[in-house]
Amino acid sequence: MKLTFLGAAGEVTGSCYLIEAQGLRVLVDCGMFQGGRDADARNYAPFSFAPESLDLVLLTHAHIDHSGLLPRLVAQGFRGRIHTTAATADLLQVMLADSAHIQQKEMEWRNKAGARGAGRPPLYTLAEVQRTLRQLSPVDYDNEIAPHPGLRCRFRDAGHIIGSAIIELWVNDGGATHKLVFSGDLGQPSRPLVRDPTPIDSADVLVVESTYGNRLHKNLDDTLAELEYAVTDTLVRKKGNVIIPAFAVGRTQEILYLLVDLYRQGRMPEMDIYVDSPMALKATDITARHWGLLDKDAAAMLRWMQKRSGKPRIHFVEDAVESAGLQRIKRGAVIISASGMCNAGRIKQHLRHNLGRRDSTVIIAGFQAAGTLGRRLADGAKSVRLFGIPVPVKADIYTIGGLSAHADQAALLGWLQHFKRQPRRSFIVHGERETATVFAAAIRERLGWTGIDIPALHSAIIL
Numbered sequence: 065m066k067l068t069f070l071g072a073a074g075e076v077t078g079s080c081y082l083i084e085a086q087g088l089r090v091l092v093d094c095g096m097f098q099g100g101r102d103a104d105a106r107n108y109a110p111f112s113f114a115p116e117s118l119d120l121v122l123l124t125h126a127h128i129d130h131s132g133l134l135p136r137l138v139a140q141g142f143r144g145r146i147h148t149t150a151a152t153a154d155l156l157q158v159m160l161a162d163s164a165h166i167q168q169k170e171m172e173w174r175n176k177a178g179a180r181g182a183g184r185p186p187l188y189t190l191a192e193v194q195r196t197l198r199q200l201s202p203v204d205y206d207n208e209i210a211p212h213p214g215l216r217c218r219f220r221d222a223g224h225i226i227g228s229a230i231i232e233l234w235v236n237d238g239g240a241t242h243k244l245v246f247s248g249d250l251g252q253p254s255r256p257l258v259r260d261p262t263p264i265d266s267a268d269v270l271v272v273e274s275t276y277g278n279r280l281h282k283n284l285d286d287t288l289a290e291l292e293y294a295v296t297d298t299l300v301r302k303k304g305n306v307i308i309p310a311f312a313v314g315r316t317q318e319i320l321y322l323l324v325d326l327y328r329q330g331r332m333p334e335m336d337i338y339v340d341s342p343m344a345l346k347a348t349d350i351t352a353r354h355w356g357l358l359d360k361d362a363a364a365m366l367r368w369m370q371k372r373s374g375k376p377r378i379h380f381v382e383d384a385v386e387s388a389g390l391q392r393i394k395r396g397a398v399i400i401s402a403s404g405m406c407n408a409g410r411i412k413q414h415l416r417h418n419l420g421r422r423d424s425t426v427i428i429a430g431f432q433a434a435g436t437l438g439r440r441l442a443d444g445a446k447s448v449r450l451f452g453i454p455v456p457v458k459a460d461i462y463t464i465g466g467l468s469a470h471a472d473q474a475a476l477l478g479w480l481q482h483f484k485r486q487p488r489r490s491f492i493v494h495g496e497r498e499t500a501t502v503f504a505a506a507i508r509e510r511l512g513w514t515g516i517d518i519p520a521l522h523s524a525i526i527l
């Protein structure tokens with residue numbers, strides 16, 4: 065059996081792993097690269113394998129850095145099934161369509177501005193997204209499936225966003241069976257909305273994420289106090305706006321939940337919350353539709369939000385003209401918009417109109433990959449370029465790590481501790497190289513494990 069690391073190796077985006085065994089070729093995730101000057105070129109590069117030669121794809125969750133190149137895979141000849149949870153399949157309907165829309169807009173902008181890559185077709189089209197969606201095959205959590213004679217697998221709740229999964233695979237390789245576990249993205253335990261990651265107790269080969277493998281999040285109480293302060297200071301004292309870049313799926317719903325919950329507790333001022341994303345309303349509806357996957361408090365809160373007619377006022381903005389109208393609001397607004405790393409989408413307009421204002425505030429609530437606009441803001445840039453124009457950064461920038469959807473080092477180690485025996489091989493992925501190195505050292509030291517590697521991009525191992 066051969067395992068090749070085609071993305072998220074020494075970085076956090078572009079998750080993609082190829083498994084080859086006797087008579088079987090499976091891809092786990094097919095994510096887009098985000099951030100960095102060459103992300104675009106990498107997304108446009110040909111796959112290093114023949115898409116039509118794959119038997120099937122297994123998808124951990126809907127985030128674009130895990131799913132975003134699926135339409136390209138289909139456009140280039142992949143005809144097999146894409147197995148994923150039902151909630152992820154629902155989310156992909158909106159997320160991939162939105163991604164195609166962003167690709168189209170970026171292309172139009174490139175052509176108009178004569179920017180790098182002008183004249184190139186979009187990465188994929190809405191028609192290619194539609195074809196991709198037809199190849200989705202929803203599975204339930206915890207049920208073993210056998211999508212191929214050489215493969216059994218099981219999706220377990222990863223507690224990261226709704227529908228997110230850890231995938232256990234049993235690969236038959238000429239008589240020998242290897243158990244592989246892909247952690248996908250793991251959530252932080254005891255956070256609102258989604259459940260805690262499912263413990264897994266055995267693997268021959270483990271592929272584990274390490275986004276925050278080098279640090280600890282603040283606890284939920286301190287995180288909420290930070291959020292309360294940032295919003296109150298901006299709306300009441302500075303009388304400006306709060307801008308929160310967030311993935312439309314997952315992060316947006318959780319932040320909305322926390323803001324409303326703080327408001328219910330009397331810890332937030334009067335405010336208008338604008339969820340400005342063409343797909344956030346759909347994603348919020350999908351979240352509400354999958355009640356059963358939410359934790360108890362969140363389910364109760366969602367019911368309260370849907371019934372309530374009062375405050376805080378929550379506006380879902382789908383229409384582009386309405387979105388542009390938000391630029392005229394100078395105070396009292398909390399605007400949650402995508403993309404989460406500020407590299408595309410409507411958030412760029414809100415940053416353009418608020419970054420230069422001392423009375424406004426930007427709250428960085430999720431992980432920012434190297435090379436993204438969000439990372440430059442989190443790193444304290446004094447000026448950034450938006451739409452080719454320099455914009456001074458005068459707004460306050462808060463980074464609230466505790467709002468992240470990713471487990472911190474303690475939570476990752478806690479999840480690993482459930483393994484009864486150390487896996488034969490463990491691969492640390494989905495983390496920047498220094499972070500992965502710190503995390504690997506922590507595993508060796510704290511759990512006494514051996515056989516841990518940080519795979520290089522395009523490296524392969526034979527088992």
Ligand SMILES: [Zn+2]
Pocket residue numbers: 125127224249
């Ligand atoms: Zn994710």
